[in-house]
Amino acid sequence: DIQMTQSPSSLSASVGDRVTITCRASLPINRYLNWYQHKPGKAPKVLIYGAFNLQSGVPSRFSGNGSGTDFALTISSLQPEDFATYYCQQCYSTQYTFGQGTKLDIK
Amino acid sequence: EVQLVESGGGLIQPGGSLRLSCVVSGFTVSSNYLNWVRQAPGKGLEWVSVIYSGGTTYYADSVKGRFTVSRDTAKNTLYLQMNSLRGEDTAVYYCARGTRTDGYNYFDYWGQGTLVTVSS
Numbered sequence: 001d002i003q004m005t006q007s008p009s010s011l012s013a014s015v016g017d018r019v020t021i022t023c024r025a026s027l028p029i030n031r032y033l034n035w036y037q038h039k040p041g042k043a044p045k046v047l048i049y050g051a052f053n054l055q056s057g058v059p060s061r062f063s064g065n066g067s068g069t070d071f072a073l074t075i076s077s078l079q080p081e082d083f084a085t086y087y088c089q090q091c092y093s094t095q096y097t098f099g100q101g102t103k104l105d106i107k
Numbered sequence: 108e109v110q111l112v113e114s115g116g117g118l119i120q121p122g123g124s125l126r127l128s129c130v131v132s133g134f135t136v137s138s139n140y141l142n143w144v145r146q147a148p149g150k151g152l153e154w155v156s157v158i159y160s161g162g163t164t165y166y167a168d169s170v171k172g173r174f175t176v177s178r179d180t181a182k183n184t185l186y187l188q189m190n191s192l193r194g195e196d197t198a199v200y201y202c203a204r205g206t207r208t209d210g211y212n213y214f215d216y217w218g219q220g221t222l223v224t225v226s227s
Contacts, residue, residue, distance in 0.1 A: 001168065034211075036152070042219075043201065043217035044144075044201070044217055045217075046214060049208065049211050049212075049213035050211030053209065085151075087152050091211065091212040094165045095154065095165060095167060096142065096154045096157065096212075096214075098144075098151060101152070
């Protein structure tokens with residue numbers, strides 16, 4: 001199995017801040033890496049697929065980069081609606097494992 | 108409009124069985140690959156299983172041999188048969204549609220989830 005490790009596990013930030021969340025795969029996964037946002041009581045929402053492709057309708061303040069084993073999600077200027085938990089997911093192997101999540105809350 | 112609606116969750120004793128359903132609309136269960144993903148209380152998302160359009164299935168090691176994913180094309184419904192349930196299977200279970208764009212797979216539509224509680 002490919003293990004996905006995110007850091008940090010939690011992060012406190014303010015509206016307007018630039019934040020970066022990282023994700024490391026236990027094996028190289030090319031660019032087969034997705035990012036999701038999840039709010040309590042809601043369905044998860046895909047933000048980025050293929051490491052850097054912005055899903056339709058997702059604000060451009062979200063961006064992704066990386067390849068191989070190291071990836072990052074950046075939010076350029078935090079908005080109130082961005083406080084949520086973020087997950088990376090590998091789609092290189094058929095066991096589509098997620099990272100453990102990064103909870104982003106208001107400082 | 109694409110929708111996925113899960114049902115079938117509830118309280119079940121350890122060792123028991125339960126079948127979850129996910130009724131889909133706006134697409135057919137045989138046209139996309141479909142997944143089950145769960146979230147235990149206070150924990151993160153865990154991928155559980157997938158069924159591809161051709162019928163091939165895969166499972167997480169944590170459920171292999173106990174859970175079975177299937178679909179009914181006439182009812183446009185995805186199922187997850189869960190046997191030999193354990194306390195650690197307690198979670199909200201989501202169904203999620205998989206799609207492929209530019210060669211990359213991802214889950215673009217999700218249901219709202221159904222809660223399974225395994226407890227005596």
